[in-house]
Amino acid sequence: MSTTMIGMRSLALVLLLTAAAAPARAASEADYKAAYAAAEAAAREAAGLRNQWTPTVSTLAAAKKAGDGGDFDRAVAAAKEAEALAKASIFQATSEKEAWKAMEIR
């Protein structure tokens, strides 16, 4: 193994350890607003497809409540979860456009 490669590996390891050891930055209001906007947009798309999930609505409400209370870490986490849920429901609605036929009694 060349010296350059060993050096690069060490550098990567140091960077990785530094990143892991560094305290996570607390989420700001701007982070929350951005995460909430993204979640809301995905939820709106799911509703447009007539396939909103109840956990999306409740998680979005939890994000708003945490954001209004100034707990932006919790608010961002909830908003991201709501976005993931909404995106899963969009995926479901899209794939079911054809997939439903597999279940049909013929």
Add this chain to the structure above:
Amino acid sequence: MKTRSAIWLGSALFALTALGFTAQRVIAADKIDPATEAKAFQNFYFQKFPNVKHEDFVNGPYSMNEDMKRQWQEKEEFPPYEFALDAGKEMFATPFKNGKTYADCFPNGGIGIRQNYPYFDGKEGKVVTLELALNRCRAANGEEPYSYVKDEMASLTAYMAFTSRGKLMDIKIPDDPRALEAYENGKRYFYTRRGQMNFSCASCHVQSPGERIRAEILAPALGILNAMPIYRSEWSGMGTTSRRFITCNSQTRAVPLEPQSDEYRDVEYFLSYVANGLPISGPGARP
């Protein structure tokens, strides 16, 4: 040489004929034929449950489980829907402020007609359910609409179903592409998975009737609406077809649609059509 040409020609003709047959079959498969589909739907249940009398499917979980059936038969001596039925009868006969009654809005004075609902209204181009027709009747007579899910609406439909007990479901799909589209949309809604649980109506009522989901025994989809409206112990009260759809959606963690939305009207049309020939048994009682 002549022989070889004859073989080539023969092969080509055979291939063309085969292609013609295949194309015809593809076209036939794409064409919606509700009557054939309804027959296949019914046969699926008749074959899956050969010991269940055909007319018994309208009794939902009781047709699937002997113990439950006995309990229900005893309960039917003093049925839990009786209060709603009496209230519905009285409401039906009570005139509106303008002196007219529900009987003025319906064919045959509203008696013994449940089996014809929902129907496809050619003028509106949409499916009209009994619940919708009742509220439209109220609006036409200057009255406020009732909630679609319970209380007065459940009482009125309970009475109308009772006057139709034993009559065979008789839903028509008129020769109108919009009616066929409504049927197809209802079918698609029925089989489409939704909600975080990734369930379709069919996941429970086609794939698993007779099986337990927690403490409940799942009802077959065949004839499931013939018993509407129902008294559900789980609800501690009466509920309409709208309530049933809304509850099913919530249970799969899907946000329910508005009562009497196009999708609910269409799925009611589909489910009622495939139950043609089975008797009305409503109002019903369910755990």
